[in-house]
Amino acid sequence: MKVTVESTGPCRTKLQVEFGAQEVQAEYDESLAVYVKHGRVKGFRPGRAPVEMIRRQYDQTILESVRERLLAKGYQQAMKEHDIEPITESELTESELKAGLPFSFSVTLEIEPKFELPVYKGLDVEAKTVQVTDEAVAEAIDRYLESRGKYEDVADPRPVQANDMVAVDYTATVDGAPMADVSEKAKDLATGSDFWVIASEEYSFLPTFGPQLVGMKPGDTKDISITFDDQWPIEELRGKTGVFQATVKKVRVRQKAKMDAALFETLKVNDEADLRKSFKEMLEREAQSQEDARRRDQVLDAVMKGATIEVPASQVQREANSMVYEMVQENMRRGVSEKEIRDNIGKITESAQSAAGGRVKLRYLLERIAREEKIPVLDAEVSSLMTAQAMRAGHPTTKAWLQAAKLKEKDVCSSLKQDLLVSKTIDFLLANAKMTGDGAAVPAQKKEAKA
Numbered sequence: 001m002k003v004t005v006e007s008t009g010p011c012r013t014k015l016q017v018e019f020g021a022q023e024v025q026a027e028y029d030e031s032l033a034v035y036v037k038h039g040r041v042k043g044f045r046p047g048r049a050p051v052e053m054i055r056r057q058y059d060q061t062i063l064e065s066v067r068e069r070l071l072a073k074g075y076q077q078a079m080k081e082h083d084i085e086p087i088t089e090s091e092l093t094e095s096e097l098k099a100g101l102p103f104s105f106s107v108t109l110e111i112e113p114k115f116e117l118p119v120y121k122g123l124d125v126e127a128k129t130v131q132v133t134d135e136a137v138a139e140a141i142d143r144y145l146e147s148r149g150k151y152e153d154v155a156d157p158r159p160v161q162a163n164d165m166v167a168v169d170y171t172a173t174v175d176g177a178p179m180a181d182v183s184e185k186a187k188d189l190a191t192g193s194d195f196w197v198i199a200s201e202e203y204s205f206l207p208t209f210g211p212q213l214v215g216m217k218p219g220d221t222k223d224i225s226i227t228f229d230d231q232w233p234i235e236e237l238r239g240k241t242g243v244f245q246a247t248v249k250k251v252r253v254r255q256k257a258k259m260d261a262a263l264f265e266t267l268k269v270n271d272e273a274d275l276r277k278s279f280k281e282m283l284e285r286e287a288q289s290q291e292d293a294r295r296r297d298q299v300l301d302a303v304m305k306g307a308t309i310e311v312p313a314s315q316v317q318r319e320a321n322s323m324v325y326e327m328v329q330e331n332m333r334r335g336v337s338e339k340e341i342r343d344n345i346g347k348i349t350e351s352a353q354s355a356a357g358g359r360v361k362l363r364y365l366l367e368r369i370a371r372e373e374k375i376p377v378l379d380a381e382v383s384s385l386m387t388a389q390a391m392r393a394g395h396p397t398t399k400a401w402l403q404a405a406k407l408k409e410k411d412v413c414s415s416l417k418q419d420l421l422v423s424k425t426i427d428f429l430l431a432n433a434k435m436t437g438d439g440a441a442v443p444a445q446k447k448e449a450k451a
Contacts, residue, residue, distance in 0.1 A: 003078045010310030011113050013084065016106040017074030027069060028099040031062045067097050071105060085112045088314050110312045113364055118306030120369055121432040125298050127439035130287045137280045141259075144279075148257035153250065160213045160251055164199045167250040168192065168213070170224075172242050183236035194249065206244075213248065221247045231339050291439065299429045303369075304362060311360045320356035324349055363418075366425040375428060377421045385416050 001023060004016040032051070035058045041049035055062075071094075078084065086109040094105035151165045160166050170192045172179040179190035197210050204210030212224045224244040228237040257263060259272060269275045327348050331341050341348075369375075383398075390401035402409055435441075 001074060001077065003074070003081060005078065005082050005084070008108065011087075011111055011312040013109045013111050014106060015075075015078050015084075015109055016104065017078060018104040019070055019074070019102060021100055021102050024066070024070070024097070024103050025100045027066045028062060031065050032058075035062060063097055063099070066099075067094075067103075070097075070103060074105065075107070084109065087111060087312050110314055113309055113311055115307065115309045115364075115368075117365075117368060117372060118303060118308075120303050120306075120429060123299055123302040123429065123433045125295055125302070125430065125433040125435055126437040127295060127435045128291055128437055129439040130284060130291050132280055132283045132287060134276075136283060137276055140279050140283055141276065142256070145256040145259065146254065148263075149254045150257075151252040151254050154253050157218055158251070159215050159217050160199050160248065161253070162199055162211070162214055163254065164213075165252040165254070166197050166199055166210075166213050166216075166248055167194050167252075168197060168246045168248055170195065170244045170246040172244045174237065174240050174242050179237075179242060182240075183234055185234045186237060189234075209244065213246070216248045218248050218251060221245065231337055233337075295430060296426050299433050300362065300426065303365065303429060304358070307361070307365050309361045309364055311357060311364060315360050316353075316356045319360050320349070320352040323352035323356055323359075327352065363422065366422050367418075369428070370421050370425045373425075373428060375421065375424050377417050377424065381420060382413055382416050385420065386412060 001020075002018040004018075006014045006016070008014045032055060036049075036051055036054050037047050039049065039054050039058055040046060041053050041057060044053075079086070088110040089107055090110075091108040092105065093107075095103055097103050154164075172186075172190050174182045180187045197205060197213065199210045199213045201208065201211050206226050209224055209226060212222070216222055222245075224246050226242045226244060228234075228240055228242065230238050232238045259275070264271060264275060267275060267278065269278055324345075328341055328345075332338075386398045386401075390396075390398045393401050393405070395401035395404060398409075401407075402412065
C-alpha cells in the first residue's frame with residue numbers, strides 16, 4: 001500500500017492510496033474463503049459447492065466487501081502515518097476494483113489548521129481606573145425615582161409637554177373615508193374616547209402620534225397624520241396616510257417618587273446616605289465590568305494581530321449559520337416583524353459571514369494556547385455551571401432543566417467546557433499581560449462562562 005498526501009489549499013489535503021494487485025487479490029481470496037465455507041448454492045450443502053460456482057454467484061458481494069475493507073484500511077493507515085485530524089471529507093474517487101488488479105482511491109480532507117503560536121505573554125494592555133462621581137450617583141438615583149413615579153393631573157392647565165400622559169378623543173379617516181370603512185380590521189383603531197397616549201415616540205401607540213400632541217392644550221383639536229409603512233399589519237392601510245382628528249381632554253405629568261422611609265424600606269437601605277452608597281457600589285460594579293470587558297477585548301485584539309491562521313471553510317460557514325440564527329432570534333425577541341427580518345436577511349448573513357472567520361480563528365488560537373499552558377477545565381466546574389444555569393432557569397435540578405429545554409447533557413457539557421476553557425485562557429492572557437495606565441494595579445474580574 002502506498003499513501004500520498006498533498007496539500008491543496010489552506011486546511012485542505014488530498015489523500016491518495018494505492019494498493020498493489022497482490023494486496024487486492026489477497027483481500028479477495030480471504031473473503032472468497034469465507035463464502036466457500038458458508039455460502040449457499042442451490043443443490044449443495046454449505047461448504048460443498050465448487051469454488052468457481054461460489055465465485056460466480058458471490059463475486060459482486062465479495063468485491064463490495066473488499067472495497068469497504070480497502071477504503072477503511074487505507075484511510076486509517078494514512079491518518080496514523082501522517083498524523084491527520086480530518087474535519088470533513090469530500091470528493092471521493094476510486095478506480096475500478098477487480099481481483100488481481102491494482103486499486104486506488106483519493107479523497108479530499110478538510111483538516112485542523114497548523115500554525116505557529118504568536119507571542120501571547122507580556123502583551124500591552126492599557127488599564128483605566130474606574131471612578132464613579134457623586135454627580136453620576138445623583139443622576140442614577142434621579143432616573144430611578146423618575147421610573148417609579150406616577151402620573152398625576154397637572155395642577156394648572158398648560159400645553160402638553162414631552163413625556164406627558166394625554167387623554168384624547170379621536171376619529172380617523174383614510175383618503176377622506178372613515179378608517180373603519182376602509183378596513184374591517186382597523187375598526188378598533190378607527191376611533192378612540194378618553195384614550196391615553198404618552199407624548200413620546202418611544203411609548204406612542206402609533207409612530208409619531210404621541211410627539212405631535214406636544215404644544216396642544218385641553219380642548220384643542222388637531223389633525224394628526226400618520227403614514228402606514230409597507231410592513232403595517234393591516235394590509236389595507238399599507239402605504240396610505242391616516243388622518244386622526246384628535247382632541248386633548250386631560251393632561252397628566254409624571255411626578256418623581258419621593259425619597260422617603262417607604263422607599264428606603266423597599267430598597268432595604270437605612271437612609272439617604274445608605275441609598276447613595278448602595279447606588280454607588282452598583283455603578284462601580286457596572287463600570288468595572290465594562291472596564292474588564294474592554295481589557296479582555298484589548299488583549300484579544302493584541303494576540304490576534306500576531307497570529308497567522310488559515311481556518312477550515314466548513315467551520316467558518318457553520319459559525320456563520322449559527323450567528324445568523326442568533327441574530328434572527330434576537331430580532332424576534334425585540335419584536336421585529338418576520339417580514340422585516342426576511343427583507344434584511346441578506347445584510348444579516350453578510351454581517352455573520354464577515355465576523356465568523358474571526359470567531360473561528362480566535363477559538364483555535366485560544367484552544368492552542370490552553371493546550372500549550374495546560375489550562376485545565378474540571379468536570380466539577382462544568383457541573384457547577386450547569387447547576388447554576390438550571391437554577392437561573394427556575395428548575396430545581398440540572399436534569400429537570402435539560403428535560404424542559406429539550407437539551408442533551410453531552411452537548412451542553414461540551415459547549416460549557418469549551419466556553420469555560422476560552423474564559424480561563426483569556427484570564428491567563430490578562431494575568432500575564434503588561435498592564436499600563438492608571439488602573440494597572442486593578443486586575444480584571446474573572447467572568448463566569450456563558451453557554
